[in-house]
Amino acid sequence: xxxxxxxxxxxGSGGGTRSxxxxxxxxxGTGKTTMVGSVSDIExxxxxxxxxxxxxxxxxxxxxxxxxxxxxxxDFGKIGINDELxxxxxxxxxxxxxxxxxxxxxxxxLGAVVLVDTRRLASSFRAxxxxxxxxxxxxxALNVFPDSKEHPIExxxxxxxxxAHTPIVACDARDRASSRDVLVALIRHLQERSAAAAAAAxxxxxx
Numbered sequence: 471x472x473x474x475x476x477x478x479x480x481x482g483s484g485g486g487t488r489s490x491x492x493x494x495x496x497x498x499g500t501g502k503t504t505m506v507g508s509v510s511d512i513e514x515x516x517x518x519x520x521x522x523x524x525x526x527x528x529x530x531x532x533x534x535x536x537x538x539x540x541x542x543x544x545d546f547g548k549i550g551i552n553d554e555l556x557x558x559x560x561x562x563x564x565x566x567x568x569x570x571x572x573x574x575x576x577x578x579x580l581g582a583v584v585l586v587d588t589r590r591l592a593s594s595f596r597a598x599x600x601x602x603x604x605x606x607x608x609x610x611a612l613n614v615f616p617d618s619k620e621h622p623i624e625x626x627x628x629x630x631x632x633x634a635h636t637p638i639v640a641c642d643a644r645d646r647a648s649s650r651d652v653l654v655a656l657i658r659h660l661q662e663r664s665a666a667a668a669a670a671a672x673x674x675x676x677x
Contacts, residue, residue, distance in 0.1 A: 487556055491578050492656065493606065494545070494561040496585035497593025501613040501643035502561040503545050505585065509649035510547025510559065544575055549653065557653060562597070576600075581660050582608040583652055585643065588618050591629050598630060609637040609659055611652045 494502045507514045545561030560575050582601055586594045601608045610632065612618075623638050632638075639655050642648045 488554060489556045489558060490580045490657075492557050492559055492653065493576060493579045493582035493608075494559055494585065495582050495594075495597040495600070495608075496562075497587070497590065497595075497597060499590075500585040500587045500594060502585055505583070505611075505613075505641075505643040505649045505652075506545040506547040506559050506561045508644055508646050509549050509653065511550055512548050515544075515546040549650065551650075551654065551657065555657070557657075576604050576606060579606055581656050582606050583611050583656055584608050585611050585613050586626075586630070587615060588612055588621055588626065589615065591626075595630075598632065607656075607660055607663055609639060609652065609656045611643075612638065612640045613643045614640055 494505055496502050503514075503516055507516070544563065545559070547559040547561075548556065549559065550556045560579070562575055584594055584597045584601060598608075598610075600606075610626075610630065612626065626638060627634070627636075637655055637659050639652055641652045
């Protein structure tokens, strides 16, 4: 993959390795911590805490009753896509009571992956809304669980109410190669947006 001219916040004038901040977002139990852990080149930093009786009536466990832990701050990992590009991964907390942390986490992010559990589409609505509100480019990653049913991509797109320009890919967040493919899809999406913006600017300047 060619990264010449790739738009990102940390490119030095001398070229070399580029570093990009990427968010891994989604609803509670969609696999954010799992994805960061599976794909990271380093031991990931996690802030998971055990769900206790005190969270009953506060945390929504519908569809994830077997889940015993939750992220209370962030997950952090790092992956080198190749010699030219390093991604710093920041996983967001999924529970509503921790959403106030999102504004700080999104600062400086170039793009995001929104993980979706097709059994619980509504759980990721808030994450998608946040991407659109903060104008952060994103891809949708359908995390395939053992009992997930297959749905046509366009049905998923309509249900999530996202534009035709937003990529949707299937993945297994437990699998490193699959998670890496999602990140590559995001980088390609960012490249395409950057190229389209540059072309539009040329058209405007030529008028």
